[in-house]
């Protein structure tokens with residue numbers, strides 16, 4: 001990795017990914033703390049970083065006025081995608097952020113996207129595609145990080161499956177090229193410090209893609225409880241989620257993940273993580289060894 005010395009800002013710094021990016025900037029890459037700015041809707045939640053000498057700023061994409069000062073004097077920004085389940089809301093939040101980055105004249109924008117947003121059936125793929133295009137048209141240098149699915153997403157579904165013994169899936173034999181959230185944060189930190197990835201789109205994945213059957217059998221062996229995968233149509237995933245009280249938009253989102261998995265849109269494997277960081281991503285087996293207690297506790 002070739003590096004630069006610039007003032008860099010991480011949005012969404014109080015989120016899980018944002019915090020891990022700051023961790024990798026400071027602990028893995030030893031980037032000078034006085035060159036880092038942590039930005040959040042709630043800067044008071046960033047005191048652990050302020051205590052280390054990192055500047056904190058308020059940046060709320062729903063409040064364009066707060067963004068004017070947030071992005072001033074910054075060379076590189078990691079724009080972490082937001083988490084609103086409502087696509088139109090999320091698209092506007094990202095639009096506000098890109099407009100403010102343009103007004104502030106930030107020369108380099110890095111955006112966290114998702115795999116294959118042009119064609120993916122994932123319900124929010126259009127949010128990422130729209131933001132990618134706005135970032136590319138901003139006039140700044142850019143890098144798009146198309147982040148694969150986190151191992152950590154399995155914590156939403158596997159505990160329930162361990163408790164009931166059944167995992168309902170519409171993904172068929174489709175696979176997901178999972179990677180740990182921490183590795184994605186390390187890739188984002190590396191991207192912030194790199195000088196040779198301008199105007200590139202990188203898809204950051206684990207080293208292998210896993211089917212729901214493989215995931216279930218590995219977690220089942222670890223915890224010592226059986227999980228049988230029950231293959232159902234995507235409509236049954238929606239119905240099941242609604243029956244558990246999830247809002248329709250979230251039920252549709254979960255079903256769309258299975259559709260995208262089944263059709264191969266989440267299974268592509270690249271070596272771009274290693275090219276960016278010079279290390280290999282953590283395997284599922286190793287991640288399970290480190291995090292298996294999270295599943296055992298729920299069994």
Ligand SMILES: NC(=O)c1ccc[n+]([C@@H]2O[C@H](COP(=O)([O-])OP(=O)(O)OC[C@H]3O[C@@H](n4cnc5c(N)ncnc54)[C@H](OP(=O)(O)O)[C@@H]3O)[C@@H](O)[C@H]2O)c1
Nearest residue numbers: 012013014015016017040041060061062081082083149150
């Ligand atoms: N690849 C995957 O598997 C996967 C899984 C889950 C999510 N994601 C995406 O990756 C992002 C980061 O993941 P995560 O694990 O860190 O999620 P998280 O812990 O739920 O964090 C949500 C993030 O959204 C930010 N945010 C929400 N509303 C905002 C606003 N109005 N203005 C500015 N920032 C706002 C939060 O920033 P502050 O709270 O600091 O303001 C925080 O960084 C998510 O927001 C989502 O877009 C990807």
